[in-house]
Amino acid sequence: MSKDIRIKKGLDINLVGAAEQSKVKAIKSNTYAINPDDFHGITPKIIAKVGTEVKAGAPLFYSKSNDQILFNSPVSGEVVEIVRGAKRKILSFKVLADKEQQYKDFGAKNVASMSGDEIKSHLLSSGCWPFVKQRPYDVLANPDVAPKAIFVSGHNSAPLAANLDYVLAGKEKEIQAAVTAFSKLTAGKVHLSVADKSSPLANITDAEVHMVKGPHPVGNVSTQIAKVDPINKGEIVWVVAAQDLVIIGELLLTGKYNASRTIAVAGSSVKSPKYYETKIGAEVSTFIYDAGVKGDNVRMINGNVLTGNTVAPDGHLASTTDTFTVIPEGDDYEFFGWNKPVFNKISYSRALTFSWLFPKKKYDLDTNTNGEHRAFVVTGNYEEVFPLDIYPMQLLKAFSYNDLDEMEQLGAYEVAPEDFALTEFVCVSKQNHQELVRKGLDVMYKEIG
Amino acid sequence: MSLKDKLHNLKEQYKGKKMAPAFNAIHTFLYLPNETTHSGSHVRGADDLKRTMNMVIMAMVPCLIWGMFNAGYQHYSAIAGGTPEFVSFFDHLRYFFTLDNLLIGAMKVLPLVIVSYLVGLGIEFLFAVIKKHEVEEGYLVTGMLVPLIVPVDTPLWMLTIAVAFGVVIGKEVFGGTGMNILNPALTIRAFLFFAYPTWMSGDKVWVHDAVNRSGADAISGETMLGMLAQKKELAYGIDEAFFGFIPGSVGETSTLLIILGAAILIFTKIASWRIILSGIVGASVMGLIFNGVIAQGWITEGSKFYALMNLPFWQHLVIGGFAFGITFMATDPVSGAQTTKGKWWYGFLIGFFAVMIRVFNPAYPEGIMLAILLMNVFAPSIDHYVVQGNVNKRLKRLKVKTA
Numbered sequence: 001m002s003k004d005i006r007i008k009k010g011l012d013i014n015l016v017g018a019a020e021q022s023k024v025k026a027i028k029s030n031t032y033a034i035n036p037d038d039f040h041g042i043t044p045k046i047i048a049k050v051g052t053e054v055k056a057g058a059p060l061f062y063s064k065s066n067d068q069i070l071f072n073s074p075v076s077g078e079v080v081e082i083v084r085g086a087k088r089k090i091l092s093f094k095v096l097a098d099k100e101q102q103y104k105d106f107g108a109k110n111v112a113s114m115s116g117d118e119i120k121s122h123l124l125s126s127g128c129w130p131f132v133k134q135r136p137y138d139v140l141a142n143p144d145v146a147p148k149a150i151f152v153s154g155h156n157s158a159p160l161a162a163n164l165d166y167v168l169a170g171k172e173k174e175i176q177a178a179v180t181a182f183s184k185l186t187a188g189k190v191h192l193s194v195a196d197k198s199s200p201l202a203n204i205t206d207a208e209v210h211m212v213k214g215p216h217p218v219g220n221v222s223t224q225i226a227k228v229d230p231i232n233k234g235e236i237v238w239v240v241a242a243q244d245l246v247i248i249g250e251l252l253l254t255g256k257y258n259a260s261r262t263i264a265v266a267g268s269s270v271k272s273p274k275y276y277e278t279k280i281g282a283e284v285s286t287f288i289y290d291a292g293v294k295g296d297n298v299r300m301i302n303g304n305v306l307t308g309n310t311v312a313p314d315g316h317l318a319s320t321t322d323t324f325t326v327i328p329e330g331d332d333y334e335f336f337g338w339n340k341p342v343f344n345k346i347s348y349s350r351a352l353t354f355s356w357l358f359p360k361k362k363y364d365l366d367t368n369t370n371g372e373h374r375a376f377v378v379t380g381n382y383e384e385v386f387p388l389d390i391y392p393m394q395l396l397k398a399f400s401y402n403d404l405d406e407m408e409q410l411g412a413y414e415v416a417p418e419d420f421a422l423t424e425f426v427c428v429s430k431q432n433h434q435e436l437v438r439k440g441l442d443v444m445y446k447e448i449g
Numbered sequence: 450m451s452l453k454d455k456l457h458n459l460k461e462q463y464k465g466k467k468m469a470p471a472f473n474a475i476h477t478f479l480y481l482p483n484e485t486t487h488s489g490s491h492v493r494g495a496d497d498l499k500r501t502m503n504m505v506i507m508a509m510v511p512c513l514i515w516g517m518f519n520a521g522y523q524h525y526s527a528i529a530g531g532t533p534e535f536v537s538f539f540d541h542l543r544y545f546f547t548l549d550n551l552l553i554g555a556m557k558v559l560p561l562v563i564v565s566y567l568v569g570l571g572i573e574f575l576f577a578v579i580k581k582h583e584v585e586e587g588y589l590v591t592g593m594l595v596p597l598i599v600p601v602d603t604p605l606w607m608l609t610i611a612v613a614f615g616v617v618i619g620k621e622v623f624g625g626t627g628m629n630i631l632n633p634a635l636t637i638r639a640f641l642f643f644a645y646p647t648w649m650s651g652d653k654v655w656v657h658d659a660v661n662r663s664g665a666d667a668i669s670g671e672t673m674l675g676m677l678a679q680k681k682e683l684a685y686g687i688d689e690a691f692f693g694f695i696p697g698s699v700g701e702t703s704t705l706l707i708i709l710g711a712a713i714l715i716f717t718k719i720a721s722w723r724i725i726l727s728g729i730v731g732a733s734v735m736g737l738i739f740n741g742v743i744a745q746g747w748i749t750e751g752s753k754f755y756a757l758m759n760l761p762f763w764q765h766l767v768i769g770g771f772a773f774g775i776t777f778m779a780t781d782p783v784s785g786a787q788t789t790k791g792k793w794w795y796g797f798l799i800g801f802f803a804v805m806i807r808v809f810n811p812a813y814p815e816g817i818m819l820a821i822l823l824m825n826v827f828a829p830s831i832d833h834y835v836v837q838g839n840v841n842k843r844l845k846r847l848k849v850k851t852a
Contacts, residue, residue, distance in 0.1 A: 013492070159492075232847040305491045327492065330485050333453050337481025338499035345495035351504040351717040353495045367485040371497020372477060374585055375627030378501060379787040380721055391788060394836055409840040417489075424490045428501050429627075434489035 003210050005193060005227045007387040010215035011422050013159040013346055015305065015327075016364045019264035019273045021166050026290065032075050032281035033083075033092045033316035034060055039130050040438075041139045041445065044071070044090045048079045055104040057257030059127050060093045068143060072127025074259030074280040076102040092316070095281075103256040111177050111252050116184040123181075126251055130319070131244035135225065135237045136413035137445045147238040149188035149229050152179075154201035154242050155212050157219030158304040158421075162264035162322040164242050167275065168200040174249025175242075180206045181252055182240065193224050201242065216306075217387065222419045226388050231414050243322045263317065265291045267305070267326040268364040269298040282317045284324070293326055299367050301325040306421035307434070330368025338371065345370065348381060348426040374429035382423040388414060392423050396433055399440025404447055407440060417441070453480065470577040474584035502586045504717050506593050508710035509777060513562070513597060515706050516699035517554025518545055520601045523696045524553050524657040527670060535689050545694065557657050558699055561596035564605050568612040569595070576621050587626030587633070587783070588616065594634035594777060597700025598770065598818075599641060600654035602670075607648070611640045631825045632784040635818055642813065655696040672697050673768045674807065674815060677756045690768045701773040704766075711776040720780035723789065724796035728775040729766060731800025736762025739808055757808045765804050774817035775799065784825040788835040795831055799824045 036044040043064035048054050054077065059070035073079075073095050081094040106126045111119070120143055123129050134141035141147070156164050168175065183190045183206040190207040195218075202209055210228060212218045221239045231237055240248075243261055250258050259280040266273040271292025278287055284300060301308035302318035305325050309318065317324065339352070346363050347353030355363070382392040390411040398406035420433035427433065456476055463469045476482075477499070486493060522545050526532040533544045569588045577584040595612060615637030620629040642649045653659040656670030673695055676683055685695045693703025701707075714720035739758040742748055748758055766772060779785060779799050786795035799820045806816030 015492075230846065232843075232850050235850075299485075299491065301491055307489075308491065310491075325491075331483045333457065333480035333483050335453070335480055338477070338497060339503050342495045347495035349496050349501070349718045351496055351500050351719060353500075355495070365492040367491050368481070369484045369486055369493050369497075370481065370495050371493075371499065372473075372482055372484060372583055374498045374583070375625070377498060377587065377627045377783055378719075379782040379785075380789065380792070381718070383789060389839065389842070391836055391839060393787065394832075409843065410836070411839075411843060421490045425492065426494045426496075428494075428496050428498050430493065430497060432487075432489045 003228055005210050005212040005214075005218065005224055007214035007218050007223060007227075009384060009387040010157075010217055011348065011385045011426070012157070012215045013306075013365075013425065014360070014362045015159045016268040016362045017266050017270055017273045017327075018160055018362075019162065019266040019275055021163070021275070023262060023275045023277055024287075024290070026276040026278040026282065026287040029097065029279070029282035029286045031080065031094050031096050031283060031316075032073070032077075032279065033094045033283075034071060034074070034281050034319060035092045035316070036061065036071070036090055038319045039063075039071070039140055041137075041442070042069075046082065046090070048073070048093070050079055050082055052079045053077070054079060054095065055102045056259065057104040057106065057126060057251075060095075061090075063140070066142070066144075068124045069129050069140065070124065070127040071130055072257060074257075103258070106251060106255045106257065108255045109252050111180045114181070114184070119181045119184055122252075123248065126257060128244075128248050128251055128257070131240055131248060133239045135222070135231055135239060135416065137441045138416035138418075139445060141238050142236075145236055147186050147188070147236045149225075150182050150186050150190045150238045150240065151221045151225055151228075152190065152192050152201070152207075152240050152242055152245060153219050153221050153224060154193055154199055155195040155219040156304075156322070157195075157216035158306050158323075159216070160264070160266040160323065160325055161219075161304045162262070162275070164201075164322075165194075165196055165199045167262045167264075167322065168242060168246065170200070171246045171249070172200050172204070174246045174253060175201065176204055176206075176249070177252045178240075178245040178249035179204050181248070182238075183207060186238070188229070191224065191228055193219075195219075214387075217419060217422060220416075220418055222414060222416055223387050226414060233408065233413060235413075241320070241322070261322065263287075263321070264323045265326075266323065267301075269294045269326040269328050278317065280317065280319050284311060284313060284315050284317060288313070288324070288326065295328060297329045297331070298326050299329050301327070305365075306425065307418045328364070328366040330366030332368070334368075348385065369430050371428070371430050373431065376429055376431065378428045381426050381428070385422040385426055386419075388419065390414065392420065396420070396423075396431070396436055399436045402440065402443050404444060407444055408448075412441065412444060415441075456480065457483070467578055467581075470581065470583050471574050474574065474577070498586045499589075501719055502589045504719050505590045505714065505777070508713040509593050509597060509700065511706040511709055512700035512703060512773070513558070513593070515693055515703045516597060516601075517558045518547075518550045519554070519693060519702055520557050520657055520699065521547070521550025521553030522694065523601075523655070523670070525549065527656050527659060532685070532689075532694065535686060535694065538688075538692050541692070541694060553657055557601050558596060560605055561599065561601075561603065561608060561699070562593070564608050565595040565612055566592040568609050569616050572613060572616045572621070573625075576625065580625075582625070585626035587620070590781075591616075591633045591637075595637050598634060598638050598698050598773070598778075600649070601657050601699055602654040602660055603641065603649075607641060607645055611637045611644070614640045627783055629783055630829075631822055632778050632781050635778055635822050635825075638818055639822060642818070646813075655698075670696050674757075677760060677768075680753070680756045687764055687767060690764075695768075698770060698773075701770040704772045707772040707776050711772075714776065714780065720776070721782070721785075721792050721796075723792040724780050724785060724799075725775055727793045727796030728779055728800040728803075731797035731802075732765055732771060732775075732804045733762050733800070734797075735801045735804035736760070736765045739804070754808055762804075765807070769807070769817070770815055771800075771803055771817050774803070774821055778817075779821050779824075784828065786828040786831045786835075788832050790838075791828070791831040791835045795824055795828055798827070
């Protein structure tokens with residue numbers, strides 16, 4: 001039966017510059033780029049060499065560890081550049097888009113009559129597999145191991161993140177097709193979570209719909225998994241982002257891989273924050289200057305302020321995000337910033353910081369760390385913003401000294417780096433929790449698998 | 450060029466050099482650094498360790514000021530042959546807040562503060578430079594605690610040795626701030642007590658100049674706990690003790706101001722209210738047990754434990770260093786229990802043992818110091834069992850699943 005997911009622990013970070021609910025079509029991008037680094041842990045092997053003409057949906061590269069997993073091109077065009085970094089590591093595949101888009105035809109399918117294996121091979125061959133991630137370890141799902149359940153979060157609780165109810169409106173048909181398809185890939189259930197009964201996800205069948213309520217990180221899948229069906233050692237859960245269901249659904253219904261995506265362009269440095277319709281891998285400049293940027297000293301983030309990645313203004317939209325945020329850089333000194341009363345920043349404590357007085361106020365935060373890196377000193381504050389039944393500091397310490405047994409016992413299978421974004425935010429010692437967790441999970445993945 | 454730019458250029462010059470940590474420590478004291486986030490969350494909360502530590506110091510300042518006046522007040526009262534009669538708190542303040550009192554305080558207490566900070570921070574800077582890490586803020590609080598928990602007549606050379614010992618052995622050998630097992634301030638206090646016992650536990654050091662006077666000029670400087678332990682008549686009422694018109698370590702006398710400090714720390718979410726509350730409960734439970742023992746008549750007036758056991762349980766919270774210890778030192782997050790459940794046990798046992806040690810150790814009746822140090826040692830064990838509970842829950846979940 002469906003279950004209400006309620007949490008009390010957590011923190012809503014109210015920021016200036018939420019995207020207005022109005023949608024604009026972004027101008028067409030010249031080039032599109034797919035960065036293998038957006039899919040954590042994979043090593044790309046080239047399929048489409050420089051100069052190859054590809055159709056939208058045709059593969060660009062595959063994963064070294066599993067050659068079934070293809071990564072496809074969002075548009076049709078010519079592969080113009082494969083950018084390499086240190087040690088010839090592949091950073092990005094750039095495709096120069098054709099004026100007239102051509103789609104590779106994967107064939108319209110009747111999902112209801114397909115078997116699980118058929119669906120799986122269809123998703124693999126059409127390059128849609130990279131949309132499926134797995135827990136534990138928060139990496140691409142291994143298609144050979146069936147999960148015990150599949151989770152989709154229909155609620156973005158992160159600061160300034162895209163409102164999924166708005167973005168997904170009118171896409172019920174595609175989502176339904178994708179959910180039906182996924183329900184055949186697991187012996188368990190597909191779990192959807194919505195914050196609102198009017199959500200486009202609320203009436204989807206072949207899945208269990210849960211209502212979520214509470215502060216961030218209630219929208220994080222780990223929070224929902226923990227409440228509905230916690231991961232034990234040896235169990236695997238797949239996670240799919242709600243927006244990606246639309247792309248997968250359209251592929252199943254029409255046979256075309258349409259990489260279109262509605263993203264929220266938000267942040268205090270954006271002049272008119274709103275939603276843009278664009279495609280995966282589009283140039284950042286195709287929408288960000290239309291929305292307008294305040295000042296030069298800004299940070300552009302693929303994703304939300306808690307978990308996103310910094311991107312250069314001439315970079316590209318990441319494959320995995322539905323939000324694009326621009327906030328001011330904070331690379332300036334602040335006179336007596338450590339002891340004077342603070343009104344313009346968010347704080348979890350009340351140590352001459354006054355954000356507790358104004359719970360509704362929206363803040364304009366920059367990227368300053370507000371202090372230097374220190375050893376763990378303060379205790380008890382992480383627990384207040386961490387809803388999982390896990391001891392966050394003890395687990396972080398286990399991650400930092402790579403004690404595999406301890407990580408396992410303390411619940412490392414149940415977490416993803418994003419779950420530690422809030423503990424990182426409130427951390428008085430300014431430790432980089434998400435990095436610690438990512439590195440620790442990588443070690444576990446390598447050693448335990 | 451503004452000060453900000455000048456310092457920025459200096460910082461760039463010092464980058465990678467040996468003295469960089471020392472320079473940065475001073476620089477970051479003036480300016481919040483220009484550090485930006487490089488991984489993970491792009492925005493961060495407003496608090497850093499400096500702000501946190503600063504709040505603790507601010508919470509202690511009232512106790513320090515009170516302690517300065519009290520140094521003079523006790524000195525002159527002792528010379529005059531007794532304290533003025535206590536009528537009411539506000540009435541009594543006119544004897545208390547006088548310039549003469551303050552001068553004695555400034556002469557005796559300020560040097561303690563200065564020496565504590567100079568020696569301690571000096572060692573911190575030295576280790577930061579040698580080990581090439583930033584100077585951590587831990588000593589800011591320790592340096593303030595130390596003068597507040599020593600007797601007013603502690604010689605400065607003793608304090609110097611004790612601070613050096615406490616910082617090096619109590620903290621730096623474990624890896625510095627955040628790694629120590631024992632509370633550094635209490636390590637310093639314990640060192641003083643065990644290295645110079647005759648000096649530290651006598652009845653003279655608590656009042657300025659009591660040590661030097663003998664014969665006809667002699668003055669007594671006994672604390673209330675000392676009087677109780679030696680079964681003397683109490684010279685002070687419990688109300689005087691609550692407001693702080695009694696001899697004792699510099700900062701521990703005024704329970705009223707300690708409550709104020711505790712309120713600040715709890716309100717700002719810096720100290721754990723769980724530790725403070727459970728500490729009070731623990732002390733009360735132990736106090737009640739002793740009161741019960743007396744009521745049963747198992748211990749008679751002849752016993753050397755009688756006076757302290759007979760003390761009504763709530764008075765244990767007021768006299769001596771209990772309130773100060775449970776507020777400012779038991780709540781040290783590094784040496785205390787770190788889990789929520791663990792904090793309840795940790796605080797409770799500190800209170801429990803503090804009163805027990807007080808009663809059974811008449812040679813040195815202040816139990817809170819040893820109780821906290823004892824529980825510091827056991828805090829990791831407490832946490833271990835609490836965390837193990839969580840681990841077992843997870844294992845059980847797995848078993849149910851596979852069964």
